[in-house]
Amino acid sequence: MVKNITIFTTNTCAYCQMVKKYLTAKNMGYEEVNLDDNPHRRAEAHALSGAMTVPVTVVTKTDDSKEVIVGYNLAKLAPAVN
């Protein structure tokens, strides 16, 4: 079960829009961390994903375990939130 979802995004990232669109279509809420508005959180996104890219989607489960999905990857995102 999903407890909460955080997405790290930037203003110009089309793949970020797709993650948000997918979650909205599934009626799932999320917190968005826009790295253009919050550049000090870039290191956090990097540390969580191990990659210098967005979107980074962090799915926290009810047991507080976390699943991190790098990029717009439906094959990983769909099972993580369903």
Add this chain to the structure above:
Amino acid sequence: MSEERIHDLVIVGAGPAALTAAIYTTREDIDTVIYEKGVVGGLAAVTDIIDNYPGFSEGVRGLELADSLRKQAERFGAVINLGEVLAIKNQGKHKLLDTTDGDILAKTILIATGCDYKKTGVPGESEFYALGVHYCATCDGAFYRDKKLVVIGGGNSAVQESIFLTRFATHIDLLVRSTIKASDILQRELQSYIDSGKITVHLGVSPKEIVGDEQGVNKVVATNDQGEEVIFNTDGVFVFIGLKPNTSFLQSSLVSLDKFGFINTDANLETNIKGVFAAGDVRSGATMQIASASGEGATAALKIREYLEGRLHNPKIAELEVIP
């Protein structure tokens, strides 16, 4: 079978060709379903500014154009499914599409899957993917604020994305295998960045290896046209060396492809399989322009309507239509 319904049209892909086709077909009440595995808007959506799409005197952001096309198609009733078509099979009158949502049936298919950026294939490229090697400047450029970058390529995308990346990077080395092939207007714009010292162009230079460590990429080893090794110290590499068609899902479909993997079509944009059409960048002979892709989407939609009405392959009707 996930549903018994037979759609008039399934469009594979949701770039400008696909969305334009959907605007035309849905306005005429042709039941249209779109499947997109990546970004709605395709490569246009990940392009910073589109300067040559008619109707936008000051240019338009790729993301904005994509969103506008999507809304317009949805306004007329197009349904966009975020999923993947894994294979298509001709069953004569109907076509079967194997999708991540299960099998669906259609009377016609429009393949408008576009292209993706090619990889260089040099050592280090796949190892450092997203750790210093990137293919989307609008996505990942922000990670290189006040850093040095290398961009590989000499076409429109390489030049345009290099210019975009100057808003973050302190300096960009643009490595071009032969000569700059970008449009004249982009080359003129590039010149102003060369003059200001933000971009340095290196002609006749081919990457040989992308090198880094656990922190990420730190240099690109290349060779120049004299065969000498040249080292470019960098914090990241963006690759824009051309396009490859997204047609791997057609391998078992018997749809005819050219030697590069693009889809062969006739003057009606129909493939060798009746009722299966192709439009946009994925089509053999495509000009790789968004305006052309939109035009092809409109043409394909009109031909699909003729096919659904039984007119496209009826020689008697076709003959009547050309009489002035």
